[in-house]
Amino acid sequence: MQSIHMRLLGALTAIMLISGGTAVQADDTAEAEVVCDVKKGERVFRKCMTCHVLEPGKKKTGPSLWGIFGRVSGTEEGFNYSKAMKEAEITWTEETISAYIENPRKYIPRNKMAFPGVRKEQERVDLMCFLKENTMDPDAPAPDGDGADDAPAEG
Numbered sequence: 565m566q567s568i569h570m571r572l573l574g575a576l577t578a579i580m581l582i583s584g585g586t587a588v589q590a591d592d593t594a595e596a597e598v599v600c601d602v603k604k605g606e607r608v609f610r611k612c613m614t615c616h617v618l619e620p621g622k623k624k625t626g627p628s629l630w631g632i633f634g635r636v637s638g639t640e641e642g643f644n645y646s647k648a649m650k651e652a653e654i655t656w657t658e659e660t661i662s663a664y665i666e667n668p669r670k671y672i673p674r675n676k677m678a679f680p681g682v683r684k685e686q687e688r689v690d691l692m693c694f695l696k697e698n699t700m701d702p703d704a705p706a707p708d709g710d711g712a713d714d715a716p717a718e719g
């Protein structure tokens with residue numbers, strides 16, 4: 565009796581290992597994909613619209629978000645920032661903007677953006693996609709380009 569049980573167990577383990585291997589592969593593929601939805605991001609952005617515009621050089625209660633990616637915090641010309649925002653000297657990227665809007669008061673203590681935060685990660689991911697599509701000139705060279713061949717190739 566003992567030995568039959570052992571053999572059965574052995575066979576079961578082998579089957580589990582085979583199917584386990586397949587499952588791991590499937591998970592890897594799923595994890596590599598970053599899914600974001602610009603349309604949903606636009607809806608999240610409504611929370612920001614009371615205070616921010618996307619047009620360059622225009623301000624409301626908050627500074628324009630045009631060109632926000634790559635900008636250093638507190639440097640938009642003509643906007644009266646808090647001391648905290650200017651002294652933070654954070655370069656705005658997907659990661660830093662997301663961390664800031666998750667909990668503005670915690671990320672930059674004493675900054676004056678009166679906004680409670682977007683706590684849902686997926687909403688922030690969608691919002692970043694929307695901002696990327698709407699705060700920079702699609703024809704502009706990449707910010708880290710050398711600018712050597714900015715002129716159009718043909719005229």
Ligand code: HEC
Pocket residue numbers: 608609611612613614615616625626627632635636637638639640644645646647648649650656661665674675676677678679682
């Ligand atoms: C109630 C008004 C208000 C709302 C709503 C608001 N903001 Fe702000 N935001 C501000 C103000 C004011 C500042 C400047 C803060 C300071 O100087 O301390 C600011 C600053 C910022 C900055 C830094 C800008 C820079 O030039 O350094 C970013 C990025 C930003 N907000 C993004 C957002 C996003 C994204 C949302 C929506 C999820 C949002 N804000 C919602 C008022 C607001």
